[in-house]
Amino acid sequence: MALTASEIKQINRLLLSWYKVSARPLKIRERSDPYAVLVAEVMSQQTQISRVDVFAERFLSRFPTLRSLARAETADVLQAWRGLGYNRRALLLHRAAVASHALGGIPTDVDSLEALPGVGPYTARAVAAIAGDGREIPVDVNIARVVQRLVGGRRLTPKPLQAVANGFGAHLKPGEAGRWAQAAMDLAGSTCLSVRPDCSSCPLRSVCRSKGRVRATRKKRSAASTVKFETTQRWLRGRLLDELRDAGVAGVRVRGARGGHDAAAVRSAIRRLEGEGLAERIDSGAYRLPRRSSRKVRR
DNA sequence: CACGCGTGGGG
DNA sequence: TCCCCAAGCGT
Structure with a gap:
């Protein structure tokens, strides 16, 4: 009601x-x-x-x-x-x-x-x-x-x-x-x-229709095998972004492995960042933070 | 629509 | 030190 x-x-x-x-x-x-x-x-x-x-x-x-x-x-x-x-x-x-x-x-x-x-x-x-x-x-x-x-x-x-x-x-x-x-x-x-x-x-206790009958604990959780954070894309992307931040306009050559990611995975990740507009490939083959947004504004 | 997205803080 | 968590948006 x-x-x-x-x-x-x-x-x-x-x-x-x-x-x-x-x-x-x-x-x-x-x-x-x-x-x-x-x-x-x-x-x-x-x-x-x-x-x-x-x-x-x-x-x-x-x-x-x-x-x-x-x-x-x-x-x-x-x-x-x-x-x-x-x-x-x-x-x-x-x-x-x-x-x-x-x-x-x-x-x-x-x-x-x-x-x-x-x-x-x-x-x-x-x-x-x-x-x-x-x-x-x-x-x-x-x-x-x-x-x-x-x-x-x-x-x-x-x-x-x-x-x-x-x-x-x-x-x-x-x-x-x-x-x-x-x-x-x-x-x-x-x-x-x-x-x-x-x-x-609660200041709303006098008018709340759920007062006192809120279900106790709801637990989902667990399952999902414990994944080392260093093996996740998030970790790799975060590290690559920080490398680009540290490198400045000259950029940095992104090669080799990072954490649990081999060189191929790192290459793939930096290309993905490039596709999303978070990285820019420059003539030397190095990457840097984009000077301008590489993707159009969606409307 | 289920999933991916980053990091620092708290237990 | 390790593990867990947040929370709306775009795809």
Whole structure:
């Protein structure tokens, strides 16, 4: 059974007032600059949330404006991304900057945002809610858990889930959706935990339809033979990227074995990186970080 | 739609 | 020291 309007309003009220006293928002999310918010949201998908402020500020000090990122060489973006993981996301962020700079700025409506490279349903709604006046709730895995529990714990597929989440947004004032989302994420990380939620201290306990009847532990895990990390593609790609970062514009000849990968595997990996736009082959036969994005922006 | 993507931090 | 983990997006 769907929540009534008054139940939704009550939940919104409780959540926002709880947030006022006990939330620890990302500073970066309190900016109204859609560019800064986009950078922070992309990073928040791959790094400890508590470190996003530090990483985002570092990145933003190197590329303070959308224009500066849009005009940057791919190599410099990848250098600034060192240590942050998921290098393809740096490429996508760069391409999103190029595309939106050409449009005159980062859009703040969901549809235009979602058309940008690397920006999907979550990121689009997060930027629209935080930097714009969007009222659609960005649903990440944490907010999904909170919302599903609030309505009774039934697992919802993405589309119905988004619709239920938007039901909360529809009763918010303009500008509140971003805080609602931040509050729900904080609640998910501190109280409405995946494994052992602390319902007794939850500000929403009086209105939650799953209070006290959350299934105990869910375990999947194991199986999958233990694979040495040095034998994985991720490890190899990460090492090759760092070699390219260290080499600079002169590039480096990539030959020989790395960890558990023979020379042929290394050649194959560097060619794959080249195909993805993460490496550039130069005349000498060496590779370096690409000076410019080698692939077109997809649209 | 199932899978691949990177890294640093915590147990 | 070793093992486990995060989490949205593109393909």
